[in-house]
Ligand code: ADP
């Protein structure tokens with residue numbers, strides 16, 4: 001695990017440019033001093049942080065979110081306050097329907113809060129235009145879902161390469177094809193799937209599909225891995241294998257992980273557990 005080859009993260013040589021994201025620095029006390037946002041990954045060891053555990057990387061501030069169905073308003077998050085440091089492995093636990101997925105979607109800008117702020121590296125991100133949010137998700141956030149969301153017509157290797165193809169565009173991807181394929185193979189080996197490169201999702205077990213999804217989430221050297229019930233569709237033993245991979249990624253690669261689960265045993269395997277109750281974070 002610890003001998004991952006040096007890989008220059010995607011887009012470092014052009015392609016997408018975070019300057020396009022037009023991030024707004026967040027006034028204190030919300031955010032820490034903005035870091036060099038445009039090129040923070042270039043000089044870094046893939047997946048590694050320089051000062052794990054000491055600096056806030058992602059946060060939600062007084063976040064509220066309701067859904068509306070016709071005339072009915074469903075209040076879900078009612079002032080969530082959450083701060084996650086670089087290098088932490090945090091689980092968010094709560095009963096089904098309490099808003100865990102909603103919160104995760106807000107953290108990674110898949111959805112926007114009604115009020116409050118979401119910050120990444122001291123920059124407000126919830127109010128970014130769509131294109132900026134797309135770049136952030138493609139480049140900085142790795143996402144893993146309960147039902148894997150693999151593309152059925154692509155092989156394991158192609159699925160892992162998909163974020164690079166989307167983020168770089170055809171020409172950019174072709175220019176760095178060999179590098180990307182090496183990186184994708186390496187990530188598949190990391191999760192124990194180096195022998196399944198040409199399999200299609202239907203030829204994989206549930207655990208193998210989730211490993212593929214984890215490799216796909218890692219291919220762009222994300223700063224944060226966000227996992228929504230990553231073991232929720234797996235048997236106990238396979239779920240433990242997935243948890244072992246996540247723990248190793250956190251411990252050995254210092255990858256920041258935010259994992260949502262309704263399962264206390266799974267949640268307890270993180271360094272810190274945050275409980276959602278009545279739309280808020282319960283006091284620790
Ligand atoms: P959890 O992940 O904790 O099970 P969710 O965040 O998925 O909970 O959902 C929280 C609540 O919001 C649930 O009551 C759910 O029915 C409702 N909800 C989620 N998404 C939507 C939506 N798109 N439209 C309306 N209601 C939704």
Ligand code: MG
Pocket residue numbers: 100101102228229
């Ligand atoms: Mg959910």
